[in-house]
Structures are given as C-alpha cells and as structure tokens.
Amino acid sequence: MEEIRKRRDEMMMKRGLNPHISIDCVIFGFDFEQLNVLVIRRGVDKSKKKSRMALPGDLIYDDENLDEAADRILNELTGLKGVFLEQVGAFGDPDRIKTDDDQEWLRSIRKKPEARVVTVAYYSLLPMDNCKLLASSFALSAEWKPLKEINELAFDHLDILKDSYSKLRAKLATHPIGFNLLPEKFTLGQLHKLYEAILEKDIDKRNFRRKILKLDILTQLEEKQTGVAHKPSRFVKFNEKNYKKLSETGFDNFSF
Amino acid sequence: MEEIRKRRDEMMMKRGLNPHISIDCVIFGFDFEQLNVLVIRRGVDKSKKKSRMALPGDLIYDDENLDEAADRILNELTGLKGVFLEQVGAFGDPDRIKTDDDQEWLRSIRKKPEARVVTVAYYSLLPMDNCKLLASSFALSAEWKPLKEINELAFDHLDILKDSYSKLRAKLATHPIGFNLLPEKFTLGQLHKLYEAILEKDIDKRNFRRKILKLDILTQLEEKQTGVAHKPSRFVKFNEKNYKKLSETGFDNFSF
DNA sequence: CCAAAAGTGTTGAAGTTACACCCATGC
C-alpha cells in the first residue's frame, strides 16, 4: 500500500497528476454465455471483511486529454490498445464517496483524499480472450465478474455501471457495436447469444440471422468450427468497409 | 469587469467555487422557423475587434452536483426552471483554451486563469417565448443566434455545440423530445416545421402527421389559431401520461 | 442412437413511401 503511494507520488512529480478529475472505465466482456465486467480489488483488507470491489479508474494527468487517459487505464489493465471506448458522461455528486471503507481506500492512494473529484466514465467493449488482467498502479488485482452478479461497488460505481449498461443497450439498438465483444472470427450463433445476453431476451433465430445478414457487414469464411458436438458453424468476419460506414451512420429509425 | 470579478470573489468565499470543473450549456430554442442557440457576449472588447461569442457556462460550486449547476446556469440566464436538460459529456483537452482573446477573458473572470478546467456540457431544449435573457454573473449579455450562422465560438465551444446537436438529433430519432421546444399549446404544422428544422430535410406532411398521431401522446384542443392568413389549425397539447411513458422507453428500433 | 446447435422459407400483419386535392382564413 505504502509502496503504491510512493510510486504514484514519484509519477506525479514527473508528469503532473490532476487531483480533481478521474476516469472510471466500465469494461465489458462476453464469454459466449453472458456479459461480464472487469472489476478491481482495492485491497483495503485490514479488518478482514472483504472490501467492496470497484471499477478500474485513475486520476488524469495534466498533459493528456480524457480519451487518452481512458485509453491509458484500459491499456495498463489489459494490455490492449485501440479497443472500442466511448464516453458515458461525467459523474460528480459532492457526496459520491460514501463509506468509511471508500474513504480509507482514498487515503491510501491519494494525496488529497478529501478533495472533490469529478469522474468521467467510459465504457469499453473488448474480446475477453486475448486480454490479460494486469495489476497496475491503481489496482492490486482485476477480475471478470458477471454483470448480473454485481450488486454493489465502491463509491458511485454502481450508478456508473447502470448508466453504462443502458447506454450500451441503446447504442446496440442503432449501431452494430456488439461485434467488438467477439474475436475476429466468430459464428452467427455466438453473435445471436451476445444479443440475447445484452438485451436480456430471447430472439428468434431465423429473424435474427436475416436481419443481421441484411446489414451486409459480414463476410462468410470457409473455415468451420471444430470439436463441437453438433453441426459445425461457418465462421464469419467483418466486411470492414461496410461495417465502418454503418457504424458511423447507424440504422436509426423514427426517421421520416 | 472589475465589478464582476469582485462579486464572484465574494461568492467564492461564501460558497466555495470549484476552479477545476465548469459547466457549459447549449440552449436550443425554436422560433417556428429555425433552430437557435443561446450565446453570450463576453465583453472583452478592448481592441475594438468584436470578441467571439461563447456558450453560457460557469464553474461549479463545491456543494452542488453537476445537474444542479447546469440548472442554476440556465435559471440565471433565462429565469426558467425545470426545463429539458441532458448531459452531453465532459470535454477536457488540455489545450482547449486556444486564443489570446480566450486567455484574456479568463484572466478577467477567474482567479486561476491558467488552471486546467474540464467542462461538462449540457444541452437544453426550451420554448423561446416565455424566456427572458438576463445578464448574469458569467455573461454581460445573451442573445439567440440561428444555429446555422454559428461558425465560431470561444474555446472549444464549437465542438461542444456540434456534439450537442448530433446528440439532439440522435435522441429525436428515438424519443419524442422535440415538444420541449414548443409552447404548451402548439399546432401540428409547427411541430412538423420543427422536425424539418432539426433534421434538416423535408418531411412529407401526411406521413408526418400520421406517424406522430399514432404515438398517441397528443390531445387535440378545441381552440384554434387566430390571425393567420390561412385555414386556422387546431392546437394540441400533450397527453402527459402517455408522453412520459414514451419518453422513458423511447421508440427504438433495431429491436428484435 | 442421442444430444446439441446449425441452417433454412413462408405467410399474414404492420408499417413505410409517394402522391394531389379541397378548405378556411386574411388581405
């Protein structure tokens, strides 16, 4: 703990941490069954009761903009670069630091633990497979947790998570972003399950396939699944060009 | 100028201005012809060249949350309370203060003009009629300007405006929010023009009316227009209950 | 042979688009 603070203090000297603005990231991953969120252990475990987990986040540096800071946090934690990342918004209730536990945690990592901090939340979609979970300057450890099982988080992180999730669902209704949660090659069945998991409802298989295919953003590959105990599915990947275009325009609807 | 700073300094003593976070508001109004935006004059007119205009905005107080701060700014400027207000997001490029002009303005109103400030942007929709334009602690004067004629603004306010506008359009495609720009009683023709103005395209009159009416959020009134040189239109107003419900759920579409 | 997911079409209902004329009013 003392170590962490020391290292951070050194960093601050060099680069200029801004103690008033932080970034928190809601990192979504899909394990082909359900939606998961990356949460960190803070490690204030003094009194043996398990401390609440938190969203990964950090203060920003004075020489980086908000998107860059979010990118940095994501990269420190997962080793990934250039993944889907979108701002959710700013959260800044004066009383967002609620519990003693939270306060203790802040004292352990911040120079001015009592200062009001406004946090800017981002959500990110990434393929869970080629993603390591690294300890980092702001997290003792990190782990994936099913979205449905997350009932409490430190600070106002549960609010942030809820907002992020509803933003994800809204965006999914107008933009083909779900793909960001899957590996490069995937099957329509996986995509189908992904939509069902995010939207929390059953979707008719035939209608789903028709609708997705009509978007014309997928290229069918020759390669098939192996080692599955059922008829193997053909893999698909993006048609990058069409996908980009559609990602920008979206397929809005009350459209006239 | 000196006056303004003095008054603000007093306020800060009492209440605690947070010099690191500001709020900027994009206030949209509709004059039955086109979309307008409320911009303020900053009044740094020393060198006689007209200074650029800006979005209304202010630092936040330490005891108010972000939504409250936005509400306060809006209320100071227009006298209105409880109007439609939605967060756009945080903007915080380290170099958002671009010109000498901007820097001079900051020196005139802020204690620490060189500090990095992250701003949280909101957009607001309000009926232009019962809205006064008041000078306020952060604006010498305010005026409506057609959106289309705004080609430059101070700081990064033009970026904020663009983002707000596209957020407005996206939201309009899924939620019946356009009504917030109209007075309590309005005609379908006015609403039609409003949609055309925001979406920047012609919309077939009959299809528009059918689609809007099918939402079942309007109540037809007996009262008709007077003093118009054509067949007078019946006024309509909301069915509050249905409107609320639809505002929350939206009428999304890629929906399965 | 059994379990498990892949893959495939049709039909009826609902929604969308495009389009033209008469009406009520002020001047």
Next chain:
DNA sequence: GCATGGGTGTAACTTCAACACTTTTGG
C-alpha cells in the same frame, strides 16, 4: 380572388413476427 398553410386517403411496397423441420457433428 389569391396566397397561404390546414387537413385528408390510398395503393404499392417493404419489413416484421411467428413458426418447425432437417443436417452435421461428438460422444
């Protein structure tokens, strides 16, 4: 009487929702 926007219906087309069976593989 003329200019202006208000108000109305239909037909062709597209999209959507609901629904069941055969195929391929592993075990």
